[in-house]
Amino acid sequence: MAEKFYITTPIYYPSNKLTLGNCYTTVVCDAIARYNKLLGKDVFYLTGTDEHGQKIAGRAKDAGKSEMEYLNEIIADAKDLWKLLNINYDRFIRTTDEDHVEVAQHVFSELYNKGYIYKSSYKGKYCVPCESFWTESQLVDGKCPDCGRAVIDQEEEAYFFKLSQFGDKLLKLYQDNPEFLQPQSRVNEMVNNFIKPGLSDLCVSRTSVKWGIPVPFDPKHTIYVWIDALTNYLTGVGYLRDKKMFEKYWPADVHIIGKEIVRFHAIIWPAVLMALDIPLPKKVFGHGWLLFGGDKLSKSKEVASVECVDPRILAPRYSSDAVRYILLREIPFGSDGNYSTEGFLTRINSDLANNYGNLVSRTLSMLKKYRDGVVPSHSQELDVLDKDLINIVLQEEQNVKAHMANLDSSKALASIFAIFSKANKYIEVTEPYILAKDPAKKERLDTVLRNLLEAIRIGTVHLSAFLPDVSKKVLDVLGVEAKIGEQSFYNLKEGKVLETLPILFPRLDVAKELEELSKQ
Ligand code: MSP
Secondary structure, three states: OOOEEEEEEEEEOOOOOOOHHHHHHHHHHHHHHHHHHHOOOEEEEEEEEOOOOHHHHHHHHHOOOOHHHHHHHHHHHHHHHHHHOOOOOOEEEEOOOHHHHHHHHHHHHHHHHOOOEEEEEEEEEEEOOOOEEEOHHHOEOOEOOOOOOEOEEEEEEEEEEOHHHHHHHHHHHHHHOOOOEEOHHHHHHHHHHHHOOOOOOEEOEEOOOOOOOEOOOOOOOEEOHHHHHHOHHHHOOOOOOOHHHHHHHOOOOEEEEEHHHHHHHHHHHHHHHHHHOOOOOOOEEEEOOEEEOOEOOOOOHHHHHHOOOOHHHHHHHHOHHHHHHHHHHHOOOOOOEEEOHHHHHHHHHHHHHHHHHHHHHHHHHHHHHHHOOEOOOOOOOOOHHHHHHHHHHHHHHHHHHHHHHOOOHHHHHHHHHHHHHHHHHHHHHHOHHHHOOOHHHHHHHHHHHHHHHHHHHHHHHHHOOOOHHHHHHHHHHHOOOOOOOOOOOOOOOOOOEOOOOOOOOOOOOHHHHHHHHHOO
């Protein structure tokens, strides 16, 4: 039976249309999910939306709509966006889904029945947009430490989860499982900022928030959004409703999230699961931010005026693969990285048009011109240039696998493109266009063309997890299935006739594009 692989994105707040920042996590998870499929695993990829809370209710009211009317429009847009970016999720979960409401309520009742939840009253500083209560000492200059906005005093009857009992267990979890929370710097943050100073019990219900899931045994309370939200990871794979499915996919192999929500995933979530005796996810990965002019929010006016950050404009104009590429390549995984439209366009030219696109076009047209498109045989005697190419291709292929085992799509893509760069250099040093002029060099030309095709094949099979559209075109021409199997350099079917392809990525005039985008 195939090994399973369960991966999740955060569920996004539909308080606005989703941004390029949200696309970042979703595209990264999609590439990881697709890569694991290429490896033959049985993958489940979950994404969705976090639909409850005061902020959403407020947005719907401002728009003069019911909550559901408001949500349905944003969710339709989100699903269109995922289609546009070729996101191959297995389920799009909404926290308003019936099965999820049942799970959230069940979890709350279970925690209460087991004595982990008690009733008391809460008084604190509350950040309305973040829906977070903060203690005085956590505030930064009297403002919300997450978003920097003003907080208000709030007191209400509430249920509390005994988070304070879990400090030592969490420390032990991090110590015994260094894989659990990554990158390692996030562990230090959790330990120093939250666990060592002492965890407080967590307020897990609200009477002031009406748009939420009612506490089943005390319905004037609604379940705190983060308990509601985190449990989506259980609902998504059939908890309570499909035992077989749940047993197959749970625990999650990895929750991929932005670094600002590590606290919820690496402290609250494992504590809740420990209390419920449910196995913990194998890994939580807190990635860095995509920054726009140094800012996390792509929507700020200054950024919007100088940069085109709307994937709904970029993808139709430059291809969804190009947008996926910039997101997957430009940000070192785990760190922050800057997005700029100019950087995006420059990358399309250098990597997609000049490196990959050019390699594929040149090779296929030489094959057509010199061999009528027929895949040639290769000589048994390889020269030093051939061996060098083969070594690099096979070595980089191993590197791609290793980087993807570390979830690092940026380094994996760098290795894939190193294969293509090497193949381009191989053309320069072997000079097939000169070999073609000398009938005595027929066999040598065959070998060179064959080696180029094999390098393209190997690189493109891996590339298909990242840039599925263009890879499919190329693999279809080669007659190859996207599958990572045993290592072997010579794998193409000899004698097969290959068609040429139209230009894969047209070269862009960056200045002209920037000007046109600024008018959008
Ligand atoms: N609803 C919660 C998550 C609950 S998960 C159980 C939430 N939603 S959110 O809409 O604010 O989405 C935050 C997530 O979007 C980040 O954690 C990250 O995955 C992604 N990003 C949003 N903007 C981003 C950047 N500028 N850069 C990188 N990721 C970004 O928090």
